[in-house]
Amino acid sequence: MSLKAGDPARARAQIERLGELRQVSKDDMGHFTVTLARARIMLAQHDYNGANEQLIPALDYFHRQGLYYYEAQACMALATCDLESTREPLMLERLRRALDLAARYDYEYWLRQELEHCPKLFATEDALELLPADLRERVSVISQQPAGPVTQTVIAFAAGSLVDLTINMLGPVEIVRDPARPLAGDAWTTRRARDILCFIASRPHHRTPKDTIIDMFWGESDLEIVEKNFHPTVSHIRKALNSNQLLKQNFIVYRDGDYQFNPEFSYRIDTEQFDQLIADGEEARRERSFDRCIDCYEQAIRLYRGEFMQGSYEPWVEEQRSYYREQYLRMLESLAGVSEKQQEWSRSMDLAQRILREDPFREDIHCLVMRAQAALGNRVAVKEQYETLRGLLQKELGVEPAMQTQKTYRELVGN
Numbered sequence: 001m002s003l004k005a006g007d008p009a010r011a012r013a014q015i016e017r018l019g020e021l022r023q024v025s026k027d028d029m030g031h032f033t034v035t036l037a038r039a040r041i042m043l044a045q046h047d048y049n050g051a052n053e054q055l056i057p058a059l060d061y062f063h064r065q066g067l068y069y070y071e072a073q074a075c076m077a078l079a080t081c082d083l084e085s086t087r088e089p090l091m092l093e094r095l096r097r098a099l100d101l102a103a104r105y106d107y108e109y110w111l112r113q114e115l116e117h118c119p120k121l122f123a124t125e126d127a128l129e130l131l132p133a134d135l136r137e138r139v140s141v142i143s144q145q146p147a148g149p150v151t152q153t154v155i156a157f158a159a160g161s162l163v164d165l166t167i168n169m170l171g172p173v174e175i176v177r178d179p180a181r182p183l184a185g186d187a188w189t190t191r192r193a194r195d196i197l198c199f200i201a202s203r204p205h206h207r208t209p210k211d212t213i214i215d216m217f218w219g220e221s222d223l224e225i226v227e228k229n230f231h232p233t234v235s236h237i238r239k240a241l242n243s244n245q246l247l248k249q250n251f252i253v254y255r256d257g258d259y260q261f262n263p264e265f266s267y268r269i270d271t272e273q274f275d276q277l278i279a280d281g282e283e284a285r286r287e288r289s290f291d292r293c294i295d296c297y298e299q300a301i302r303l304y305r306g307e308f309m310q311g312s313y314e315p316w317v318e319e320q321r322s323y324y325r326e327q328y329l330r331m332l333e334s335l336a337g338v339s340e341k342q343q344e345w346s347r348s349m350d351l352a353q354r355i356l357r358e359d360p361f362r363e364d365i366h367c368l369v370m371r372a373q374a375a376l377g378n379r380v381a382v383k384e385q386y387e388t389l390r391g392l393l394q395k396e397l398g399v400e401p402a403m404q405t406q407k408t409y410r411e412l413v414g415n
Helices: 008-045 046-067 068-084 087-104 108-117 133-143 148-161 191-202 210-217 221-243 268-287 290-303 317-340 343-359 364-374 379-396 403-413
Strands: 165-168 174-176 205-210 252-255 257-260 265-270
Touching: 008 046, 008 068, 008 087, 008 221, 046 068, 068 087, 108 133, 191 205, 191 210, 191 221, 191 257, 191 265, 191 317, 205 210, 210 221, 210 257, 221 252, 265 268, 268 290, 268 317, 290 317, 317 343, 317 364, 343 364, 364 379, 364 403, 379 403
Parallel strands: 165 265
Antiparallel strands: 165 174, 205 257, 252 257
């Protein structure tokens, strides 16, 4: 489309038309993402024909627009429709496309969630063969677990999948608007801007006073330095969140003296999910609903990719890091204890080893590993575990294992 010099009327018309096209594109995307959520709810209500009718045009739109994350979701949902309508060849075609997109664009976290919620899609040998080996094993484990309330799970997942901004802070920081369109590689040219975003995300109600931000990130700096740098840094946050994105949005607003997340948008923050799962697990434990408690704990430890805001060492970060690490280890210990009582020795060892990677001086956890190895008939491994602990304590602390640890060891090896 070219503009001729001296033709302002035509130029204005073309500019107006471009604006209309951009608005149509924005409106279409909103329409079809809502359609996808509606179809997922219809699936939960077993209205497979209705869901299929909703999903076909949505899939076509996502594919044409290169919105691959949404295309993968639509493919997986359509595969469920095909499964329930005994259209297995078409189901396999949908699954193959969804898995190809997941591998190509690194949607592994999303794919694992899908497997958790709908393992029956991979019940046939042909479907299972499409998965990588580690995910095949995961499907086998999930299939042996009792099914939960499908309708609530799928509806919650459908609603949760359509968020405007995702911030993951348990492990290396991840900030995502659309998984199919990552933020620009140089979006966060200043670490301070990214950390301020995370700081606001970690506060109650996603808001914090301007003075608190200044005190936390500029400390004793001269007022002149703060005035020179504060507003450009906040502006950098806004620009970074819009880098490489089709739609420009303002996620950070200033109201009543506070900087806060714009309440017009939806957010998924892994620390909030983690905290909620802990609370749900504790409630289930008090109600003696132990299966639900275990499920909540397992979901929480899957969210924990590593220490809080890995690579950052500000005082406020260290405080949060200590808290989440303690919660993570506590849940691992609880799950390891349950596995030991149920004589699931391999699982109890795996959980125990994860604790020891974080806290290698836990003698009680070394004893748990030794008991599991002994139960599996591996006395050599029991001795190796004890010697590993003994060597560590001597080298780092100059002490021998506690008397109770020595007693446990002797009993297990028959000395």
